[in-house]
Amino acid sequence: MKRSAICSVGSGLVGILALALLLSPKPAAALGALTWNATVGAESKDEARQADAFLPNELWIYAGDSIRWTFAPENEPHTVSFLALAQPRPAPPPPIGPPFGGCPPSPGGVQSSGSSFDGSACVTSGDMMDGQTYTVKFPKAGNFKFVCLIHTDMGGVVHVLSTDPASPFFSATLPYIQSDYDHQAADQRSDLINDSDTPREESNDFARSKNEVIMTGEVADTGAGKRQLSIVRFFPGTIHVHVGDTVEWTNTDPSEPHTVTFGSEPANPMSLVNVTLDADGSWHGKVGSASDSVNSGFLQAAPQDQIGSVQAVGKTRIRITFTHAGTFNYKCALHDVDGMLGKVVVEK
Numbered sequence: 001m002k003r004s005a006i007c008s009v010g011s012g013l014v015g016i017l018a019l020a021l022l023l024s025p026k027p028a029a030a031l032g033a034l035t036w037n038a039t040v041g042a043e044s045k046d047e048a049r050q051a052d053a054f055l056p057n058e059l060w061i062y063a064g065d066s067i068r069w070t071f072a073p074e075n076e077p078h079t080v081s082f083l084a085l086a087q088p089r090p091a092p093p094p095p096i097g098p099p100f101g102g103c104p105p106s107p108g109g110v111q112s113s114g115s116s117f118d119g120s121a122c123v124t125s126g127d128m129m130d131g132q133t134y135t136v137k138f139p140k141a142g143n144f145k146f147v148c149l150i151h152t153d154m155g156g157v158v159h160v161l162s163t164d165p166a167s168p169f170f171s172a173t174l175p176y177i178q179s180d181y182d183h184q185a186a187d188q189r190s191d192l193i194n195d196s197d198t199p200r201e202e203s204n205d206f207a208r209s210k211n212e213v214i215m216t217g218e219v220a221d222t223g224a225g226k227r228q229l230s231i232v233r234f235f236p237g238t239i240h241v242h243v244g245d246t247v248e249w250t251n252t253d254p255s256e257p258h259t260v261t262f263g264s265e266p267a268n269p270m271s272l273v274n275v276t277l278d279a280d281g282s283w284h285g286k287v288g289s290a291s292d293s294v295n296s297g298f299l300q301a302a303p304q305d306q307i308g309s310v311q312a313v314g315k316t317r318i319r320i321t322f323t324h325a326g327t328f329n330y331k332c333a334l335h336d337v338d339g340m341l342g343k344v345v346v347e348k
Helices: 002-023 178-193 199-205
Strands: 035-043 049-055 058-062 066-071 133-137 142-147 155-161 212-222 225-235 238-242 246-251 283-287 317-322 326-331 341-347
Parallel strands (some): 035 066
Antiparallel strands (some): 155 225
16 A cells, blocks of 8 residues: 555656646757647627737747647638738728738738748738638748738737757747647637626716717737727617617727618728718718618728828718618628627607
């Protein structure tokens, strides 16, 4: 019995030591080429809350390693895109940018999974979602920025270190192992999806018109770049007004565009349909029957103020006057697949 107990204790110590060695950062000489795993995007079960983020958005690897990204959202597309060094980030997708996720200049293109990136030429996945994967190999040491070409405030950094002591990028160890990145990704996902600044809480902070509908989200910063939470819902989802009333929609999301679309959806969601400009720059339309079509185009905040950039006021608001009683359904043409639908009930 005593011998068995001693052996058992000894086995336990060996197991603990083995686990400690496994969890410790590995020296460069002990590692062959590895494939690391990370996630792109996340969403709540009802798809209302979209974490437009790389999870995690900062990784340290060695030259020769690869990273495999898995695209989590079911209907919200993202890209993993590494632009060439000093290459400007292009405009968002069509009609004002290259094809979804394609490397600029337009029409651009995508590279196959497993392509190598060394900073000399753009490498991008194109738009992906619903469990698709994309792998990039890094043959050369350096610090490389990557972005989603669809979502403005969604970026990250890959630090590619060298095993050569003569290299300026040499590092004897890596700061994290895969289980650390898995933990970071889960924590960052939870922080974004479960953010407590709900639209209802925000709307209660200030007195608002009973005829106002808002869209909202927020941007969070990390040491490697930005990530965003977009809540793809109208608040409130159903609003009751009277004939002759005007309802105002405001997009308070700092990054994500939305549309307010009644009737037929235009082929180009950025198209303005049956709207005029109010004195304060808001779009204004009228709806009186289910056959009436109105489209706001992209309601979106202007780019953040930067020195040297042209300053502009974003088109974030549309007002619609309802001239007849009825129930009028509408949607966001960009996020209706996620359930971003609304209803205006107009009473006499």
